[in-house]
Amino acid sequence: MENRFNLETMSSISQPPVPLGVLAAATPREIETALLDEQTDEMRFDGDVFGFTVTTHFASRVYGFADELRAAGKKVILGGIHVTVRPDEAMRHADAIVTGEAEEVWPTVCADLLAGRLRPRYDGHPTPPSRTKPLDYSFFGNRRYLQPACLFATRGCNFRCSFCVSSRFHGPFRLKPLDVLEREIDQLSELHPDSFLQFTDDNLLGNREYGTEVLALLRRKRRRFAAMVTLDQFCDRDLVREAGESGCIGVAVGVESIDDDNCASVSKYQNVGRSVADAARWAGECGMQVALLLILGLPHDTPSRTARTLSALREIPAAMFDLRILRLFPGSDMFDTMLARGDVTDCWWLRDDPLPTNHVLPNHLRVYFRHPHFSATELQRTALEMTRDLNRMDPESVARALEVGRRRGDAAFAMTALAVRARFGSDASDLLERMDATTSAAVGCDERDSLLRL
Numbered sequence: 001m002e003n004r005f006n007l008e009t010m011s012s013i014s015q016p017p018v019p020l021g022v023l024a025a026a027t028p029r030e031i032e033t034a035l036l037d038e039q040t041d042e043m044r045f046d047g048d049v050f051g052f053t054v055t056t057h058f059a060s061r062v063y064g065f066a067d068e069l070r071a072a073g074k075k076v077i078l079g080g081i082h083v084t085v086r087p088d089e090a091m092r093h094a095d096a097i098v099t100g101e102a103e104e105v106w107p108t109v110c111a112d113l114l115a116g117r118l119r120p121r122y123d124g125h126p127t128p129p130s131r132t133k134p135l136d137y138s139f140f141g142n143r144r145y146l147q148p149a150c151l152f153a154t155r156g157c158n159f160r161c162s163f164c165v166s167s168r169f170h171g172p173f174r175l176k177p178l179d180v181l182e183r184e185i186d187q188l189s190e191l192h193p194d195s196f197l198q199f200t201d202d203n204l205l206g207n208r209e210y211g212t213e214v215l216a217l218l219r220r221k222r223r224r225f226a227a228m229v230t231l232d233q234f235c236d237r238d239l240v241r242e243a244g245e246s247g248c249i250g251v252a253v254g255v256e257s258i259d260d261d262n263c264a265s266v267s268k269y270q271n272v273g274r275s276v277a278d279a280a281r282w283a284g285e286c287g288m289q290v291a292l293l294l295i296l297g298l299p300h301d302t303p304s305r306t307a308r309t310l311s312a313l314r315e316i317p318a319a320m321f322d323l324r325i326l327r328l329f330p331g332s333d334m335f336d337t338m339l340a341r342g343d344v345t346d347c348w349w350l351r352d353d354p355l356p357t358n359h360v361l362p363n364h365l366r367v368y369f370r371h372p373h374f375s376a377t378e379l380q381r382t383a384l385e386m387t388r389d390l391n392r393m394d395p396e397s398v399a400r401a402l403e404v405g406r407r408r409g410d411a412a413f414a415m416t417a418l419a420v421r422a423r424f425g426s427d428a429s430d431l432l433e434r435m436d437a438t439t440s441a442a443v444g445c446d447e448r449d450s451l452l453r454l
């Protein structure tokens with residue numbers, strides 16, 4: 001099978017596919033498993049049965065693989081967040097689908113497979129924390145990921161931002177037993193002694209008491225780590241100090257917009273009335289590199305606000321600014337609302353040309369909704385200009401990141417953060433030049449106004 005994957009366009013972050021590791025741990029021994037990871041492996045489909053994780057961005061790509069495999073007489077099982085929110089669509093490309101979290105139902109799927117009575121659909125349920133097993137990281141072999149030591153301590157999120165699918169998909173916010181987490185940390189310390197731990201939790205510190213226990217565990221283990229935090233946590237000076245003292249060297253913060261009306265309009269009330277600049281300064285003093293996650297295209301964004309937003313963001317001492325145009329995910333409240341209003345312009349996930357990346361590259365620039373104040377092209381240009389301007393490698397920002405790194409004795413992480421910043425800036429700059437030189441369609445970010453095809 002042809003591999004359309006181009007390593008040049010690969011994400012600046014590569015991580016082991018933890019969901020498949022979780023599944024492997026729940027697979028009965030009679031079934032021999034092997035991992036095929038598009039980030040690191042040449043795509044060769046040897047085997048009889050293929051299970052794919054389907055995220056919305058890669059739905060059409062997975063469906064393409066699945067259709068070819070089934071045409072060749074192989075069995076295909078699909079699972080993951082997109083299957084859960086679009087089960088009927090996924091069923092058209094699979095012998096069986098599994099919705100929701102799969103650990104509990106997976107042994108039944110395997111037993112049915114072995115007995116030749118696979119059903120078209122299985123519904124998983126939120127895994128009770130008491131049933132959580134430690135992941136076996138040897139499953140990922142010696143593949144070289146940029147961030148190999150990924151783990152999660154919690155599941156779900158106790159917020160409900162309207163553009164996000166996570167809180168709807170994952171069910172109640174749950175906490176992994178600390179002894180299970182400790183065993184995973186020990187394993188990762190052995191396998192990747194020099195890598196920092198990357199927590200992939202949506203809301204690692206969402207329960208203050210448990211968060212404090214996790215931080216104490218990390219302090220005891222003397223492990224450096226990075227995590228995503230919500231803005232209210234980021235503004236909690238005691239929590240940030242505690243995290244820094246426990247080895248936190250980097251945080252990605254879901255800021256989305258510096259405007260309260262925008263945050264309130266997407267039910268991100270935890271962000272309302274916060275001072276990001278002060279919190280970022282404090283995080284730097286505590287030795288953490290800060291990545292700000294931002295969305296352009298929220299309801300109250302206007303072209304005239306852009307200059308003001310840009311100058312306010314420039315005052316925030318962050319190592320990098322990761323700005324994306326709003327993407328409407330099926331399964332989110334915002335998708336449903338905008339669909340009902342007729343403002344969704346395409347089922348973007350069914351397009352057949354997704355680029356395998358999570359970087360600022362063309363398919364993240366595509367606009368599939370109608371914004372009240374911006375045309376699609378204006379959103380694209382503004383996103384690129386802001387990304388370029390915010391991530392300039394000016395001496396002051398470079399010196400600050402290195403100084404923050406020095407506080408934790410971690411120059412390597414500071415250099416990595418700066419490399420990502422540089423790449424955000426230069427990718428945006430290149431794309432702007434290409435937009436100027438040709439048309440927006442030439443960089444793959446065409447304006448689409450087609451009617452929704454559901």
Ligand code: B12
Nearest residue numbers: 015016017019051052053055056079080098101102166358
């Ligand atoms: C780690 C992570 C990444 C890593 C991916 C690393 C990797 N190699 O997979 C990186 C940083 C690269 C990344 C990138 C992106 N991500 Co991401 N990511 C996550 C994150 C934080 C954790 C995933 C995880 O490990 N979860 C823990 C596992 C155990 O849970 P799970 O994935 O749900 O798996 C269970 C079930 O879904 C099911 N299951 C999963 N796969 C399969 C397969 C089979 C066969 C079966 C039967 C069952 C099954 O069983 C599992 C066990 O119960 C999630 C948020 C989250 N908390 O899940 C977002 C999340 C998945 N990402 C998201 C997004 C949007 C992206 C990006 C598009 C971001 C961007 N704008 O660039 C890119 C796209 C890249 C991609 N490949 O899809 C969204 C996806 C939304 C959607 N509808 O698809 C999420 C949900 C975040 C969010 N809050 O919206 N991401």
Ligand code: SF4
Nearest residue numbers: 157159160161164202
């Ligand atoms: S805080 Fe983050 S993970 Fe939680 S609902 Fe909001 S966007 Fe989703």
